[in-house]
Amino acid sequence: MIEIKVCMGSACFLKGNQANLEYIRKYIEENNLAAEVKIIGGLCENKCEQGPRIVVNGKEYIQVTDEQIKQILKKQK
Numbered sequence: 641m642i643e644i645k646v647c648m649g650s651a652c653f654l655k656g657n658q659a660n661l662e663y664i665r666k667y668i669e670e671n672n673l674a675a676e677v678k679i680i681g682g683l684c685e686n687k688c689e690q691g692p693r694i695v696v697n698g699k700e701y702i703q704v705t706d707e708q709i710k711q712i713l714k715k716q717k
C-alpha cells in the first residue's frame with residue numbers, strides 16, 4: 641500500500657500536478673491498483689519553485705514528471 645500526496649496548491653497544480661493527478665488516477669484504474677494506492681491532496685508547503693511536488697510514503701519528489709510517476713507506480717505491481 642502506498643500513499644501519494646499530490647500538492648494541490650495553485651503553483652504545483654498549474655505546473656503539472658493537475659495532469660499528474662489525472663495520470664495517477666488513470667494508471668490506478670487501468671492496472672487495478674485501487675486497493676494498493678491511496679491518493680490524497682496536499683496543501684501548499686511553500687516549496688512552489690520546486691513544483692510540481694508529490695510525496696510518496698513520506699518521500700518527497702520534486703519537479704515530477706509522468707515518467708517518474710510511472711516508475712513509482714510500477715513498483716506496486
Ligand code: FES
Pocket residue numbers: 647648649650651652653683684685686687688691693
Ligand atoms: S503549490 Fe505546491 S508547494 Fe506551493
